Amino acid sequence: MKIIEEYNKTALTDNDLNDYKKLINEFHHKLAESKAELSIAKEKYAKLEVEKDEVKKIKAEVSFQKNEIAKIANSNPFVLNFENAKKLIKMVKSENNNAEIDEEAINAFVKAKQLLKESKISIQDKGRGIKLEKNNDIAIKVSNLSFKYAPDFPYALNNVNFEIKHGEYVTIIGHNGSGKSTLSKIFIGVLKPEEGSYEIFGNKVHKNNLDQIRKFLGIVFQNPDNQFIGSTVQADIAFGLENKRVEPHLMPEIILEAAKKVRMENFLDKEPLNLSGGQKQRVAIASALALNPEILIFDEATSMLDPKGNREIKEIMVDLRNQGNKTIISITHDMDEILNADKVIVMNGGKMVQIGTPEEVLKDKDFLRSIKLDIPFVGTVEEALAEQGITVNHSKDMKELVDQLCK
Ligand SMILES: Nc1ncnc2c1ncn2[C@@H]1O[C@H](COP(=O)(O)OP(=O)(O)OP(=O)(O)O)[C@@H](O)[C@H]1O
Numbered sequence: 001m002k003i004i005e006e007y008n009k010t011a012l013t014d015n016d017l018n019d020y021k022k023l024i025n026e027f028h029h030k031l032a033e034s035k036a037e038l039s040i041a042k043e044k045y046a047k048l049e050v051e052k053d054e055v056k057k058i059k060a061e062v063s064f065q066k067n068e069i070a071k072i073a074n075s076n077p078f079v080l081n082f083e084n085a086k087k088l089i090k091m092v093k094s095e096n097n098n099a100e101i102d103e104e105a106i107n108a109f110v111k112a113k114q115l116l117k118e119s120k121i122s123i124q125d126k127g128r129g130i131k132l133e134k135n136n137d138i139a140i141k142v143s144n145l146s147f148k149y150a151p152d153f154p155y156a157l158n159n160v161n162f163e164i165k166h167g168e169y170v171t172i173i174g175h176n177g178s179g180k181s182t183l184s185k186i187f188i189g190v191l192k193p194e195e196g197s198y199e200i201f202g203n204k205v206h207k208n209n210l211d212q213i214r215k216f217l218g219i220v221f222q223n224p225d226n227q228f229i230g231s232t233v234q235a236d237i238a239f240g241l242e243n244k245r246v247e248p249h250l251m252p253e254i255i256l257e258a259a260k261k262v263r264m265e266n267f268l269d270k271e272p273l274n275l276s277g278g279q280k281q282r283v284a285i286a287s288a289l290a291l292n293p294e295i296l297i298f299d300e301a302t303s304m305l306d307p308k309g310n311r312e313i314k315e316i317m318v319d320l321r322n323q324g325n326k327t328i329i330s331i332t333h334d335m336d337e338i339l340n341a342d343k344v345i346v347m348n349g350g351k352m353v354q355i356g357t358p359e360e361v362l363k364d365k366d367f368l369r370s371i372k373l374d375i376p377f378v379g380t381v382e383e384a385l386a387e388q389g390i391t392v393n394h395s396k397d398m399k400e401l402v403d404q405l406c407k
């Protein structure tokens with residue numbers, strides 16, 4: 001039918017709605033930034049640190065952003081889109097002599113009405129409902145990031161910069177208090193950067209898009225006992241899915257798939273009391289995996305486990321890395337774990353002091369010792385050999401070293 005074809009040429013879609021939400025969201029973010037600047041400028045003005053003109057200038061900026069938002073809301077393109085849909089129905093009706101209206105036209109009308117309703121909601125909620133896309137292949141980009149827990153405290157993070165590509169397995173090491181957990185808390189939005197910023201897949205993170213950003217992230221913490229919420233393994237994994245309002249009939253398969261990835265599929269009906277620390281930690285990973293995050297953060301997830309549990313979790317991290325569609329960030333004190341990683345970030349006193357492959361980072365053993373870090377076991381053996389005049393190439397693990405020596 002020609003009329004509907006003509007209509008469809010200009011009809012707006014879900015993608016257009018998402019772009020509209022993004023635009024609203026962006027201007028609200030700019031408004032929030034200039035409001036924050038204004039309050040700082042006002043404080044400075046009270047202390048006679050800036051001129052009145054400076055305050056005026058920022059005030060004008062705030063008004064400008066407010067105006068822009070009003071303009072975007074007033075020129076809501078979904079209003080016209082809905083008018084067009086109404087016209088479409090009229091035209092179809094007159095063409096059919098008021099007989100039955102074509103189903104396609106009715107669907108188009110219903111869609112336009114829904115888009116209009118959602119666009120109005122998004123104006124009210126500052127575009128928070130946007131669906132963020134992966135704009136690039138950089139899972140996390142940190143730019144000039146600084147953070148203090150209180151104004152007169154030292155920097156817990158001090159001008160940190162790095163990039164982590166999607167699919168990489170990155171370990172973050174550093175002595176106690178070097179800022180590792182602070183970094184992970186910033187990533188998941190528990191803490192807000194003082195200065196600088198960070199991007200997740202090219203989306204600059206701010207207050208208004210944090211809920212959407214969190215969908216990219218999963219985190220597993222140190223204590224396996226604090227992470228078990230359900231009465232059984234199954235219920236525990238289901239918990240996050242229920243929160244995300246996944247349809248109940250889809251859950252069993254998602255739960256089973258996630259449990260299989262951590263080799264807990266035979267424990268679905270077991271209670272937490274009957275599980276070891278390592279098994280509980282595996283369930284915590286499954287719960288995170290069920291939500292299908294792109295980025296998984298482990299904050300010392302192995303440190304409270306016995307050697308067996310520790311080994312199991314490290315194997316799972318390597319498995320996940322080898323499956324290739326997740327970014328794994330593991331904060332760890334386990335210097336043997338870093339040998340599994342693609343990249344190592346070394347923190348000291350809130351600063352990033354090194355970034356590179358495990359081989360690159362382990363080259364300067366004296367430096368690592370100077371910032372109170374251990375050397376992986378294989379590294380200490382290599383050093384002892386070197387002292388005896390036996391030089392070997394750097395090995396990933398003891399097996400590789402032994403093979404090299406036996407050649
Ligand atoms: N809630 C807090 N209030 C005040 N200072 C804090 C708080 N949490 C951490 N800090 C301080 O911030 C700095 C960085 O701490 P952070 O927890 O990020 O270190 P970390 O590298 O994770 O250490 P660890 O290896 O012990 O877990 C430290 O000096 C710490 O004392």
Ligand SMILES: [Mg+2]
Binds near residue numbers: 180181182
């Ligand atoms: Mg920590």
